[in-house]
Amino acid sequence: MNQIIKVESFSENVVQLVVHAPRIARSRKPGHFIILRIDEKGERIPLTIAAADEKAGTITLVAQKVGVTSKRLCEMKAGDQILDLVGPLGKATHIHKVGTVLACGGGVGVAPLLPIVEGFKKAGNRVITILAARSKDLIILEDEIRKWSDEVIVMTDDGSHGRKGLVTAGAEEIIKREKVDECVAIGPAIMMKFTSLLTLKYGIPTQASLNAIMVDGTGMCGACRVSVGGQTMFTCVDGPEFDASKIDFDELMLRLGGYKAEEKEAFERFMQTVTV
Amino acid sequence: MQEYLKQEREQAWRVELRGKIKNKDRGLIERVKMPEMKAMKRVCFQNKEVNLGLDAKSAVRESQRCMDCVNPTCIEGCPVSINIPKFIKNIERGEFADAAKTLKETSALPAVCGRVCPQEKQCEANCFYTLKLKKDPVAIGYLERFAADYERESGQIAVPEVAPKNGIKVAAIGSGPASLSFAGDMIKLGYEVTVFEALHEIGGVLKYGIPEFRLPNKVVDVELQNLEQMGVRFERNFIVGRTASFDDLKDEGYQAFFVASGAGLPRFMNIPGENYNGILSSNEYLTRVNLMNASDDRFDTPVLRGKNVAVIGGGNTAMDSVRTAKRLGAERAMIVYRRSREEMPARVEEVHHAEEEGIEFINLANPIAYDADDKGRVKSMTLQRMELGAPDASGRRRPVVIEGSEYEIPVDVVIVAIGVSPNPLVPSELPELKVSRWGTIEVDAESMQSSMPELFAGGDIVRGGATVILAMGDGRRAAAGMHNYLQGK
Numbered sequence: 014m015n016q017i018i019k020v021e022s023f024s025e026n027v028v029q030l031v032v033h034a035p036r037i038a039r040s041r042k043p044g045h046f047i048i049l050r051i052d053e054k055g056e057r058i059p060l061t062i063a064a065a066d067e068k069a070g071t072i073t074l075v076a077q078k079v080g081v082t083s084k085r086l087c088e089m090k091a092g093d094q095i096l097d098l099v100g101p102l103g104k105a106t107h108i109h110k111v112g113t114v115l116a117c118g119g120g121v122g123v124a125p126l127l128p129i130v131e132g133f134k135k136a137g138n139r140v141i142t143i144l145a146a147r148s149k150d151l152i153i154l155e156d157e158i159r160k161w162s163d164e165v166i167v168m169t170d171d172g173s174h175g176r177k178g179l180v181t182a183g184a185e186e187i188i189k190r191e192k193v194d195e196c197v198a199i200g201p202a203i204m205m206k207f208t209s210l211l212t213l214k215y216g217i218p219t220q221a222s223l224n225a226i227m228v229d230g231t232g233m234c235g236a237c238r239v240s241v242g243g244q245t246m247f248t249c250v251d252g253p254e255f256d257a258s259k260i261d262f263d264e265l266m267l268r269l270g271g272y273k274a275e276e277k278e279a280f281e282r283f284m285q286t287v288t289v
Numbered sequence: 290m291q292e293y294l295k296q297e298r299e300q301a302w303r304v305e306l307r308g309k310i311k312n313k314d315r316g317l318i319e320r321v322k323m324p325e326m327k328a329m330k331r332v333c334f335q336n337k338e339v340n341l342g343l344d345a346k347s348a349v350r351e352s353q354r355c356m357d358c359v360n361p362t363c364i365e366g367c368p369v370s371i372n373i374p375k376f377i378k379n380i381e382r383g384e385f386a387d388a389a390k391t392l393k394e395t396s397a398l399p400a401v402c403g404r405v406c407p408q409e410k411q412c413e414a415n416c417f418y419t420l421k422l423k424k425d426p427v428a429i430g431y432l433e434r435f436a437a438d439y440e441r442e443s444g445q446i447a448v449p450e451v452a453p454k455n456g457i458k459v460a461a462i463g464s465g466p467a468s469l470s471f472a473g474d475m476i477k478l479g480y481e482v483t484v485f486e487a488l489h490e491i492g493g494v495l496k497y498g499i500p501e502f503r504l505p506n507k508v509v510d511v512e513l514q515n516l517e518q519m520g521v522r523f524e525r526n527f528i529v530g531r532t533a534s535f536d537d538l539k540d541e542g543y544q545a546f547f548v549a550s551g552a553g554l555p556r557f558m559n560i561p562g563e564n565y566n567g568i569l570s571s572n573e574y575l576t577r578v579n580l581m582n583a584s585d586d587r588f589d590t591p592v593l594r595g596k597n598v599a600v601i602g603g604g605n606t607a608m609d610s611v612r613t614a615k616r617l618g619a620e621r622a623m624i625v626y627r628r629s630r631e632e633m634p635a636r637v638e639e640v641h642h643a644e645e646e647g648i649e650f651i652n653l654a655n656p657i658a659y660d661a662d663d664k665g666r667v668k669s670m671t672l673q674r675m676e677l678g679a680p681d682a683s684g685r686r687r688p689v690v691i692e693g694s695e696y697e698i699p700v701d702v703v704i705v706a707i708g709v710s711p712n713p714l715v716p717s718e719l720p721e722l723k724v725s726r727w728g729t730i731e732v733d734a735e736s737m738q739s740s741m742p743e744l745f746a747g748g749d750i751v752r753g754g755a756t757v758i759l760a761m762g763d764g765r766r767a768a769a770g771m772h773n774y775l776q777g778k
Contacts, residue, residue: 036532050489056581056589057489081589097489099526228581228590231487231528231714233497233553234573238564245557245564250714264564267665271566275591282586 014094015049018071024150026078027121028087029063035070037062037100043128044106044222044254047072048230050097051085058082059227059249061125062101063154075124075153080276081283102230103253106220108132112194115187115217116142116162117180117208119200123154125222126199127161133197134161141193142166143183145204149174180204181211188215196220198257202266209257221257223248226271240264290370294361297375303357306378312356316418320425321351328645335584335616336501339642340404345385348435352380355427358417363429366415368762369396369470373412377432386447389440392433393449397473397516398466398761400441400508401495403434406758407636441511448518452479457775460485460543462529462715465493466757467549467748469513470764472521478772483522483543485529487714490580493551494757497580498572500609502616503639530718545743545771548730549764552749554710558601562659563705567593567667571600571610571706578613595702597621599670601656602706603633604754608643610704615646619702622648627655627675627688653677653688657695659703670700709754719744729753736770737763745771 019031037047046061064073078084089095106129114133118126123144134140142162146152147170159165166183167175176183180200187193188211196219198208205221212219225237225248232250239248242259246252297303324341325331331339343351355377363373372391379388392399406412408430413419416426440446457480461468464486472482490496495509517523529538535546555570557563574592577583581590598614600607603626615622624643626633629652633640644650654672662668674694677686711728723731723740730739730746737745747763749755 036527040532040534040537054582054588056591097526099487099489099528099532101531102528228573228576229488231553232712233555234576235555235557235570236573238557240564245559264665268564268566270664271666272591272593275593279589279591283589 014096015098017089017091017093017095018069020089020091023075023153026087027151027153028076029124029153030074030076030086030089031071032074032095032098033070034072034098037098038065038067038070038072041065041072041101042105043108043132044103044125045101046103046125046230046253047074047098047100048102048227049095049099051082051089052096055085055096056082057097057228057230059102059224059230061222061253063124063127064157075121077121081279084283099230102249104251106132106197106254108136110137113139113141113192115184115193115196116140117145117184117196117198117200117204118142118158119145119180119204120147120151121153122200122204122222123152123158126197127154127157129197129199130158131161139163141187143168143180143187144175145169145180145183145200147171179207181207184208184211188212188217193217197222202262202269205257206262206266209260209262213258219257220254221260222253223255223260223265224253224269225249225265226269239268294364294372297372298357298359302382303375303378306381307357310353315354315356316422316424318350318354320354321347321428321431323428323431325642328642328647331502332615332646334502335578335613336505338505339502342438343431343435345439348380348432349383351428352377352432354418355381356417362415362417362420363412363427366412368411368758369765371395371412371433373429376436377427377429380432380436385436385439386443386445388436390447392436393447395765396761397470397764398495398509398512399433400437400512401466401504402758402761403430403432403437404504404508405499406430407756409637411758441508446511446515448515449477451477451519454481455479457481457544458483458542459545459547459771459775460529460538461547461549463487463493463548463550463748463750464491464523465549465551465748465760466495467760467764467767468493468547469516470761471547471549471747471768472764473516473519474765474768475771476516476519476521478768481522482520483524485524485527487526487528488580489525491523491525497576498606498609500575500579500613502612503609528714530715535719545745545775547764547767547771548715548739548744548746548750549748549760550712550715550750552709552752552754553712555705556708556710557705558656558707560657560659562661562667565659565661565667566665567595567701568659568703568705569593571602571606571704572709574610574704575606575613578617584617592617593702594618595700597623597698597700598702598704599623599625599656599698599700600704600706601625602708603628603635604706604708605635605639607706608635608639610706611648612643612646614702614704615648623651624648625651625654625656625672627653628685629653629677632685655688655690656703660697667700667703669697670703671695671697709749711750711753715750727753733770735766736773737767738770738774742774
């Protein structure tokens with residue numbers, strides 16, 4: 014079993030968990046994710062590996078309360094066990110020396126972005142990171158991101174931290190100011206869509222890391238399928254990163270809502286069992 | 290093999306049994322019917338088995354039909370070469386536990402095979418009754434199930450003998466029927482066997498694919514416990530090549546690998562609208578229901594329910610999916626298959642059961658597009674009618690489009706069950722491994738050895754989509770092949 018070593022709350026709804034998983038800590042690379050199941054009645058959900066400590070044999074995960082499983086996960090404590098944890102899954106990010114990299118992270122998307130930022134910095138690139146969220150308490154991992162970035166711009170929708178505005182405003186400012194060779198965007202689908210439209214306009218190659226619905230995470234079911242350049246791909250084995258200019262984001266957003274009614278029902282049932 | 294069969298046949302008790310009833314009288318007994326739960330009742334339960342199994346009296350009666358042939362051709366039809374007359378004659382003399390023991394000489398999963406093997410194409414197709422008498426064959430599958438169930442329910446489960454440990458570590462990758470069969474044979478030979486499974490449960494398709502109403506999980510679990518008692522180790526949530534590399538495992542002392550990672554990659558048709566919500570692979574649908582218990586509110590995994598559910602395909606997976614849809618409350622649960630009923634690859638028994646349960650068959654039709662509502666949820670499908678033309682390479686008549694025959698039907702869930710491709714996870718980690726252009730691992734047909742000497746493979750990763758029992762046969766051959774290889778090193 015996989016013991017939770019440390020829990021840290023970033024905000025009311027966002028929690029960072031350090032979990033004992035020595036094999037995964039050793040073999041994971043930036044861009045990889047895991048699938049976990051909390052207990053016997055649990056569902057399997059994917060989470061990106063935000064960091065790993067090979068010596069301590071731990072990986073770091075960040076979860077945001079949105080449904081039954083993430084809520085249960087966010088309420089777990091140090092010492093608790095996660096029944097099933099499998100990985101590392103997906104293709105690792107193609108990290109190379111390219112020049113200047115613009116990294117855009119939205120909300121909890123900053124967690125999977127962190128190892129990628131670190132990787133590009135270590136590979137000798139100039140890295141500029143835009144952190145964006147609705148408000149101040151949803152900006153996470155700012156210090157860690159600063160450690161591996163040459164420059165960080167913080168954007169909030171309500172202006173409660175950094176500058177007021179969307180991620181694209183910060184990104185466009187950088188693009189207009191200096192030559193950007195590559196862009197990475199991770200966050201809500203809508204944020205990646207508009208970041209991609211912006212960088213496409215300037216001809217900057219852009220990778221987006223998709224957060225599709227998954228079941229097994231090993232290519233077995235196709236729940237996570239997405240259209241890339243007109244072809245059906247499986248996010249869990251062909252991705253999670255794809256050339257953003259080729260992704261059908263509108264289809265992705267529709268598919269993310271594929272179980273909305275069932276999820277809502279499950280959440281209501283769960284809240285009843287909690288309050289009774 | 291021949292010598293062993295002959296010796297067993299000459300045992301006094303079998304000679305005596307043969308003398309008790311004349312073959313002419315044996316031939317007059319009618320084949321037993323499998324009792325089953327009524328269709329109207331069983332569609333209310335996702336998890337109640339349809340076939341109820343034979344009672345002892347009818348099992349003994351059925352076993353009397355077997356003439357204990359000098360040349361038991363039935364065995365040739367069995368991919369794992371079960372000593373069929375020996376186990377059946379044990380039933381006839383009332384030694385049910387010995388019958389179960391006989392099964393386990395060569396099969397790691399008798400209770401499973403007795404339920405899901407297509408016996409009509411294998412052992413029973415080669416029964417003397419079928420070949421020479423043109424009568425219904427001995428119900429070998431029912432009797433196998435009876436013996437295995439008897440042993441399980443008696444609580445006195447015999448653990449087969451294993452050779453003393455030889456200290457050699459081997460790994461099986463994937464925990465489906467091929468691996469389990471391999472593991473059973475290797476552990477008997479004295480190897481230290483670890484089975485690595487990517488999912489959180491052992492069993493492969495037996496757990497995520499075949500539904501409870503055909504194969505209860507508790508039946509599989511007992512056979513898994515048996516392997517565990519023999520010394521097989523199971524590692525769940527472990528993807529060889531990812532969680533640890535092949536080199537890591539070699540460093541940990543593993544000397545040879547058996548890859549049986551299956552054909553888990555679902556195929557889609559790549560037609561317009563196929564990515565709308567509500568359209569999913571049979572693998573996803575069955576995994577949610579069977580592995581994740583999604584039909585039960587107490588579990589967190591959701592499943593889509595619909596009024597009009599169409600399943601595309603005509604194999605066993607399609608039958609399992611459509612019968613599951615019926616049990617999840619579909620008003621119209623439909624099979625859409627591009628050929629006619631005769632060409633359906635599903636077992637006749639499953640098609641018959643589906644029909645009894647009110648499944649609608651739309652034959653000679655193929656979907657060409659889907660339409661959705663404004664939320665992206667599928668609402669209809671366009672079908673095109675087909676007719677049968679000349680036979681193709683597989684010998685089946687090829688479906689040909691009837692131009693201008695398109696029509697639309699309402700659907701809110703569509704399950705695509707048109708087949709699977711080999712899982713690419715393992716081959717993608719081993720660039721030097723020889724694979725075919727279909728992605729299957731190429732092996733020597735006898736030893737199951739791949740282009741990498743220490744790596745053997747079997748089951749669907751070698752065959753593409755096939756059956757449980759063929760996978761088990763591969764597992765047995767690979768075990769023999771690997772044993773040869775390791776002893777010759």
